[in-house]
Amino acid sequence: MPLPSDFTLLQVVPELDTGGAEQSTIDVAKAVVRAGGTALVATRGGRMAARLEADGGRLAQMPVQTKNPLTMLGNAARLVSLIRQEKVSIVHARSRAPAFSALWAAHATGTPFVATYHGVYKAQSGLKRWYNAIMTRGDLVIANSDYTRDHVLAEHNLDADRLVTIPRGVDLERFExxxxxxxxxxxxxxxxxxxxxxxxxxxxxxxxxxxxxxxxxxxxxxxxxxxxxxxxxxxxxxxxxxxxxxxxxxxxxxxxxxxxxxxxxxxxxxxxxxxxxxxxxxxxxxxxxxxxxxxxxxxxxxxxxxxxxxxxxxxxxxxxxxxxxxxxxxxxxxxxxxxxxxxxxxxxxxxxxxxxxxxxxxxxxYSVDAMCAQTLAAYEKVLEARA
The missing domain is CATH 3.40.50.2000 (Glycogen Phosphorylase B;)
Incomplete structure (x- = not known):
């Protein structure tokens, strides 16, 4: 099924300063807007925020970069309010610390939750493995390469059907x-x-x-x-x-x-x-x-x-x-x-x-268009499974 006409995506990322996860956030937000949907990004902010807004996305500024448990609980409450107010269709987390707040908020509102495993997180202890596993507790996990996919399967007891590889993309218009x-x-x-x-x-x-x-x-x-x-x-x-x-x-x-x-x-x-x-x-x-x-x-x-x-x-x-x-x-x-x-x-x-x-x-x-098309298709699959 295609994305609904009132589709609203909420991505959660610590900052919008520089880096691959941040660039992917901007790219997917732009693709959602182009497809007729609404793109929200909860983040502390950063130098890329202006680009997000220029592309039609909207910034929800909050301290989601923190690992302070009390602030994380506050973030969860803020995200719950945002999800309900904006009628968010899917929550997409792109980093571990904000993923806790995002997952809690998604569960509280019954909203589908997707996470992208952007890095290969090493676990030296059971506690660290539990912390890393927050990225695997939603409806779907996106790995940004086959290398990452293999790591996720080896590290976590995850059903392969809940994992998809979508390589990062490069903006071929910008990099021309x-x-x-x-x-x-x-x-x-x-x-x-x-x-x-x-x-x-x-x-x-x-x-x-x-x-x-x-x-x-x-x-x-x-x-x-x-x-x-x-x-x-x-x-x-x-x-x-x-x-x-x-x-x-x-x-x-x-x-x-x-x-x-x-x-x-x-x-x-x-x-x-x-x-x-x-x-x-x-x-x-x-x-x-x-x-x-x-x-x-x-x-x-x-x-x-x-x-x-x-x-x-x-x-x-x-x-x-x-x-x-x-x-x-x-x-x-x-x-x-x-x-x-x-x-x-x-x-x-x-x-x-x-x-x-x-x-x-x-x-x-590795085009950004291919990455975005595959990501939007993944969202459609999650919504269809929930329906």
């Missing part, structure tokens, strides 16, 4: 090379202090400044390349430290101590990622913890750039080693130095060929 103007490229080049006459290979690590993203591995790999006498690369770290000022300072100190200030650059948060990938020759994702999907490995491929990624997690599904990029051992600076050298030495023509292959494949498999 032909739509990136010269003015946008010039603006970003200026912001990053790039010289148009600098012909070094530009290598981009896009992601928040957090230890699991593998920045230190890349700094060590860069030092090894320099020790080999190479001066043909410029590495750019683009991402927000999100208050992790200590880690950001550690990175700057490591760069300076290794004598890499002229070839490793921290440029901060970037709002124009399509332009960022076009300015790069190679994108890297050296995560030390497996990404459940790894949008930062797919977006550059959509923009026609080859990717070097750590050989684990969901990126092993999205990066074809030797075809659309390369896979390198996790945390092995020597191996990463070799992979970066290989990518540089491959040359512009071959990198362009790999990038085009990756672009065709990513557009076919």
């Amino acid at each position: 090379p032909a739509f990136v103007t010269a003015a946008r490229l010039d603006a970003l080049r200026t912001a990053w202090g790039l010289d148009i006459a600098d012909h070094r290979a530009r290598i981009l690590l896009a992601g928040r400044l957090t230890r699991i993203k593998g920045h230190l591995t890349i700094i060590e790999a860069a030092a090894r390349l320099r020790a080999q006498g190479r001066h043909d690369f410029l590495i750019i770290f683009a991402g927000d430290d999100q208050g992790r000022t200590g880690y950001a300072a550690e990175l700057k100190q490591a760069i300076t101590a290794a004598g890499l200030d002229d070839c490793v650059r921290i440029v901060g948060h970037c709002d124009d990622m399509p332009a960022a990938y076009l300015l790069a020759d190679i994108a890297i994702l050296p995560t030390t913890v497996p990404e459940s999907f790894g949008r930062a490995a797919v977006e550059p491929q959509v923009m026609g750039r080859p990717v070097i990624a750590s050989n684990h997690g969901g990126v092993t599904e999205t990066v074809q080693s030797g075809v659309t990029g390369w896979l390198a051992p996790v945390g092995d600076a020597e191996a990463w130095a070799r992979a970066i050298a290989q990518a540089i030495d491959t040359g512009p023509a071959r990198r362009m060929e790999m990038g085009e292959t990756g672009r065709r494949r990513a557009r076919q498999l």
